[in-house]
Amino acid sequence: xxxxxxxxxxxxxxxxxxxxxxxxxxxxxxxxxxxxxxxxxxxxxxxxxxxxxxxxxxxxxxxxxxxxxxxxxxxxxxxxxxxxxxxxxxxxxxxxxxxxxxxxxxxxxxxxxxxxxxxx
Numbered sequence: 115x116x117x118x119x120x121x122x123x124x125x126x127x128x129x130x131x132x133x134x135x136x137x138x139x140x141x142x143x144x145x146x147x148x149x150x151x152x153x154x155x156x157x158x159x160x161x162x163x164x165x166x167x168x169x170x171x172x173x174x175x176x177x178x179x180x181x182x183x184x185x186x187x188x189x190x191x192x193x194x195x196x197x198x199x200x201x202x203x204x205x206x207x208x209x210x211x212x213x214x215x216x217x218x219x220x221x222x223x224x225x226x227x228x229x230x231x232x233x234x
Contacts, residue, residue, distance in 0.1 A: 115222055116141065117201065117212040118163060124199040125209040126168060131194075135202060136165040142193055162193035169194050205231045 118124060120141055126134045144160030145153045169192045177185040200209035203226040211227040224233040 115214065115224070116143075117224065118196060118199065123202040123204075124163065124165060125202050126165070126194065126198060127200050127209065128198045129169075129194065131168050134165075134168045136168045138163050139166050139191075140164040141196075161196040163196050163199055164191055164193050165199065166191065201233070203228060203231070203233065205229050 118138060118141060120138050122138045123135060124138055126132055140163070142160075142162040142164070144157040144162075146155045146157050148154050170189050171192050173188050173190045175185050175188050201212050202208065203210045206226060206229050208228065210229075212233070213225045213227050214222055215225045215232075217223050217232065225231070226233055
């Protein structure tokens, strides 16, 4: 189970965008692949998140053919390493650490470490 999921609100805790908040558009989990293209595990050094409105970079896009619609200098959101963001608790409205607990049905759910409420 992941600590940060698509649709969560996160806050950046290190880098150029410290303190910026945004919604997670995509979580990129990198996998280790052996020489037979078989997945052997996760690569924790390459896990990243794409946050809306945070870490925007300029990309110089040239016109290649009639199919590409955006040309010139475009703004593009770049991924941030997952360790550089913290989940914002919907109850506390603060950046918090995430834990896991079993709820009444025996399902594993995410828990805010500050206020001990279920996030999911």
